[in-house]
Amino acid sequence: MSLSLQMLGTGNAFAKNYFNNNGLLLADDYTLLIDCGITAPLAMHTIGKSFRDVNATLITHIHADHVGGLEELALTLKHVYGKTMKLHLPETLVEPLWNNTLKGGLYQKDAVASLTDIFEVTPMKPGITYKLAPSLSLEIIHTPHIPGKDSYSLLINNEIFYSADMTFQPDLLISLVRERGIRMILHDCQLGGSGVVHTTLEELLSLPEDVRRLIKLMHYSDEQPQFVWLTGEMEFIEQHVIYKL
Ligand SMILES: O=c1ccn([C@@H]2O[C@@H]3COP(=O)(O)O[C@H]3[C@H]2O)c(=O)[nH]1
Ligand SMILES: [Zn+2]
Numbered sequence: 001m002s003l004s005l006q007m008l009g010t011g012n013a014f015a016k017n018y019f020n021n022n023g024l025l026l027a028d029d030y031t032l033l034i035d036c037g038i039t040a041p042l043a044m045h046t047i048g049k050s051f052r053d054v055n056a057t058l059i060t061h062i063h064a065d066h067v068g069g070l071e072e073l074a075l076t077l078k079h080v081y082g083k084t085m086k087l088h089l090p091e092t093l094v095e096p097l098w099n100n101t102l103k104g105g106l107y108q109k110d111a112v113a114s115l116t117d118i119f120e121v122t123p124m125k126p127g128i129t130y131k132l133a134p135s136l137s138l139e140i141i142h143t144p145h146i147p148g149k150d151s152y153s154l155l156i157n158n159e160i161f162y163s164a165d166m167t168f169q170p171d172l173l174i175s176l177v178r179e180r181g182i183r184m185i186l187h188d189c190q191l192g193g194s195g196v197v198h199t200t201l202e203e204l205l206s207l208p209e210d211v212r213r214l215i216k217l218m219h220y221s222d223e224q225p226q227f228v229w230l231t232g233e234m235e236f237i238e239q240h241v242i243y244k245l
């Protein structure tokens with residue numbers, strides 16, 4: 001069994017030197033796209049891949065750096081290749097993703113009037129393990145981000161935590177490591193300022209050593225090069241590099 005991660009981008013919502021924090025999870029011959037932001041179509045083109053190479057897409061929450069590329073993805077697949085993308089998403093996001101984000105671009109009278117008319121939708125619930133492929137299972141965990149906006153982190157194969165955008169949740173991270181035996185944490189990281197809607201580097205550095213050493217940093221700003229030596233045991237993951245998980 002082989003599990004790898006290739007980030008299409010590792011930047012935050014406003015980064016210009018990095019694409020949006022979206023990832024390709026490669027489980028043997030199965031590919032899951034985790035989030036599809038504004039820059040995802042260009043990032044796929046840059047690494048020489050097509051959305052046709054993706055078996056399914058999963059959405060963590062509704063911000064443009066995580067869903068802004070879905071209109072192009074759906075229209076290209078449908079009108080150029082005659083295909084439909086499988087879309088896995090938390091059940092609470094199905095209605096707002098259509099009504100608040102995609103309807104404007106994708107609605108077509110008598111043809112496309114809902115998310116299920118243009119995607120093959122699987123609504124997900126927290127606490128349930130979904131088998132997406134022989135070597136890939138996923139659980140979603142509701143994690144705080146913006147008041148009133150649902151956001152969900154991921155537990156991959158019951159051993160890797162992939163954070164959505166989230167505020168600092170030390171108790172969750174510690175219990176994932178010490179009680180659930182998680183062996184890797186991929187975490188969003190705000191490099192400066194206070195963590196109003198994201199987790200800051202300073203907060204992650206305050207975690208105990210046994211948790212810190214499992215953390216890889218993503219969703220960072222263009223200031224990242226100035227912070228390379230300031231992250232302790234935690235390393236930045238880089239976009240487009242394929243990491244064996
Ligand atoms: O109360 C708020 C709401 C939003 N924002 C910014 O908007 C961005 C939206 O995408 P993001 O979730 O990756 O990051 C968010 C932040 O950079 C913020 O700083 N404070
Ligand atoms: Zn984001």
Ligand SMILES: [Zn+2]
Nearest residue numbers: 061063145165
């Ligand atoms: Zn966000």
